Amino acid sequence: MNSAWILLFLPLVVAAANQLVLRKHSLVPYLSTASAAASLVISILLLGKEGNAGFDWASIGDFSLRIGIQLDGLSTGMMLVVTGIGTLVHVFSLAYMKDDEACSRYFTGLSLFMFSMTGIVLADNFIMTFIFWELVGVSSYLLIGHWYQKPSAGDAAKKAFLCNRVGDFGFMVGILLLWSLTGSLAFEDMREGMIRFQDANPALFTGLLSTAVLCIFCGAVGKSAQLPLHVWLPDAMEGPTPVSALIHAATMVAAGVYMLFRLQVSLGAELFEGLFASHVIAWIGATTSLAAALMATQQSDIKKILAYSTLSQLGYMVMAVGLVHGEAGMFHLFTHAWFKALLFLGSGAIIYACHHEQDIWKMGGLLKKMPITAITFLIGTAALIAVPFTSGFFSKELILHAAKESNMTLFIIAAAVAVLTPFYMTRLVVIALLGKSRSDHSDHAKEVGPLMWVPLALLAVLAVIAGWLSGIAPAQPAHAGEFHLNALFFISLGALLIGSSVAFILYRGKDRDPVCIALLRELFYVDRFYDNFLVPVFQNTVAAILHFFDELIINGLLVGGLSRGAASIGQVCRAIQSGKLQYYAFAVGLGVILVVYFTVFY
Amino acid sequence: MASLNEYLLVSGLLFAIGLAGVVLRRNIIIIFMCLELMLSAANLTLIAFSRFHTVNGLPDYNGQMMVFFVIAVAAAEVAVGLAIIVALYRARQSVQTDQLTALKG
Numbered sequence: 060m061n062s063a064w065i066l067l068f069l070p071l072v073v074a075a076a077n078q079l080v081l082r083k084h085s086l087v088p089y090l091s092t093a094s095a096a097a098s099l100v101i102s103i104l105l106l107g108k109e110g111n112a113g114f115d116w117a118s119i120g121d122f123s124l125r126i127g128i129q130l131d132g133l134s135t136g137m138m139l140v141v142t143g144i145g146t147l148v149h150v151f152s153l154a155y156m157k158d159d160e161a162c163s164r165y166f167t168g169l170s171l172f173m174f175s176m177t178g179i180v181l182a183d184n185f186i187m188t189f190i191f192w193e194l195v196g197v198s199s200y201l202l203i204g205h206w207y208q209k210p211s212a213g214d215a216a217k218k219a220f221l222c223n224r225v226g227d228f229g230f231m232v233g234i235l236l237l238w239s240l241t242g243s244l245a246f247e248d249m250r251e252g253m254i255r256f257q258d259a260n261p262a263l264f265t266g267l268l269s270t271a272v273l274c275i276f277c278g279a280v281g282k283s284a285q286l287p288l289h290v291w292l293p294d295a296m297e298g299p300t301p302v303s304a305l306i307h308a309a310t311m312v313a314a315g316v317y318m319l320f321r322l323q324v325s326l327g328a329e330l331f332e333g334l335f336a337s338h339v340i341a342w343i344g345a346t347t348s349l350a351a352a353l354m355a356t357q358q359s360d361i362k363k364i365l366a367y368s369t370l371s372q373l374g375y376m377v378m379a380v381g382l383v384h385g386e387a388g389m390f391h392l393f394t395h396a397w398f399k400a401l402l403f404l405g406s407g408a409i410i411y412a413c414h415h416e417q418d419i420w421k422m423g424g425l426l427k428k429m430p431i432t433a434i435t436f437l438i439g440t441a442a443l444i445a446v447p448f449t450s451g452f453f454s455k456e457l458i459l460h461a462a463k464e465s466n467m468t469l470f471i472i473a474a475a476v477a478v479l480t481p482f483y484m485t486r487l488v489v490i491a492l493l494g495k496s497r498s499d500h501s502d503h504a505k506e507v508g509p510l511m512w513v514p515l516a517l518l519a520v521l522a523v524i525a526g527w528l529s530g531i532a533p534a535q536p537a538h539a540g541e542f543h544l545n546a547l548f549f550i551s552l553g554a555l556l557i558g559s560s561v562a563f564i565l566y567r568g569k570d571r572d573p574v575c576i577a578l579l580r581e582l583f584y585v586d587r588f589y590d591n592f593l594v595p596v597f598q599n600t601v602a603a604i605l606h607f608f609d610e611l612i613i614n615g616l617l618v619g620g621l622s623r624g625a626a627s628i629g630q631v632c633r634a635i636q637s638g639k640l641q642y643y644a645f646a647v648g649l650g651v652i653l654v655v656y657f658t659v660f661y
Numbered sequence: 662m663a664s665l666n667e668y669l670l671v672s673g674l675l676f677a678i679g680l681a682g683v684v685l686r687r688n689i690i691i692i693f694m695c696l697e698l699m700l701s702a703a704n705l706t707l708i709a710f711s712r713f714h715t716v717n718g719l720p721d722y723n724g725q726m727m728v729f730f731v732i733a734v735a736a737a738e739v740a741v742g743l744a745i746i747v748a749l750y751r752a753r754q755s756v757q758t759d760q761l762t763a764l765k766g
Contacts, residue, residue, distance in 0.1 A: 637762070640758040641685070
């Protein structure tokens, strides 16, 4: 257990040392990287261990907040993903960020993120999850806004934070509701409490459980960027690309799925069967997955395409959790983490080589200029579009299988996404990697150094083989890594062939986008709706109410009333102080007369 | 011989004239003179009471002693008061009270 505590607190110590002691020392990046590597080693050692340890952090009466570590297959498997990708991203960042002025701040942020993410994964109760949930939000905010000098980066950081706040509010309500139902916050005791509650109040049970689960799902909607709070994730691409790979593709955004699955495992999956909340979760996941895939087809920023693709894949995972096949979702999370981190780091290498050019229409021909990056990128693409026997193929197959068994409509949506994914990825590859270069930047692109391509190569290997590594995955689905020549296989193979061949024919040799669908390019007008309608309306309403209270009640009655009262009394007294001698004399005389009058005649 | 009431009437009139002058006139020297008039009215009252209040067939001289005190103090007060007025005139080039309103709130 001790090594688990080291695993949790090492990144925090490193982040604190970086921030407080080393400051801008050139050692900072290496220290952070070393801590990430050490975390990876500990994670590997912890694989397969089980246990629970913790201490009371704060006690109020008979209620106590616990900081505890839960070691089981789920958390150790997830830790492997977090630290593995974290380490590779750290190494990649050493090269990617070496010319950045605020390199130390960047690595400190990464260490803080590693600490927060470890906390979420290892947490043994919901309050601890929530604390670290917020901490990943903070570190994500810091890293998205790393280049805060750019207004767009600052805005994106704020947007991400605010969107997450909206979700987290529901999350907190959900945690409290669940606590009131089960009387426990610890994952271990939750099931027992829930069954006790079910026996006591059978009539209320499903409704309340549904409400609690939906509230908790709000947190996942925010963090995993599901509809309608998905808007922050594409904007979060303003951050440095390795950050996008680590936080906004592989780990943090998957925390929502992880947390939902943890909840499902703790309460017992059978409670979720047929639950209203599960349907909502599945449908939101499916809708997100389809909408994001459609949006991805019309983007021209390489990172935005990958961001929407991440949204779409997260939708898949959430859908799987909603269909009570969480282990399929977790397995997809596991494989997706490797190949999506690979794709993001690959795009980072491309962006780096093209002098921070992100527009795919200004790239082209990169396969010849930077073969290692391009080939690893192709491998990542293959995994994402589920080319048979790559890791993505196995996990996607499991999700499609789950959808097919549960709900035909959801299966059709999932199959449509399976067509769209190869479409937009082939489009990206055809435009950016094949053909000939379309601008000076891409013309002068050179292969990146080994600090960059070694992580890419390692991730490429994992992207291929992760499908067979179900032993170390966070969750072990029943038929992981198996292959059957059934109808499902032909459907997904057909989807792959249709999607990629249409994109190949459509985009080969083109210099401009031959398809222009405004609805998709404008992201279904969701952002516009938020910016022009929802935010102003809410802001104006709240502002009007606040203005009323502030101006009329506080300012007008309390503060202003007191001051006006004092002023008017002053005005009265002021009239007496005329400064004219005679008035004073007259007043004295009058006073004397009155005194005499009252003493003599009364 | 005139009665006590007639003396008191004259004294009251003098006091009233003095008070009216203090309240109504604007020139500070006139006001000062009117103040003296009011003092004189008080003195006259004291003398009258002294004259009409007999002790063993003689007037009560305590009242007259008081008048001497008042006159002595008034003389000192005039010296100080006039000095203030002179200083005031030097500072303001005016002895009109309606122009001396620096204490207005």
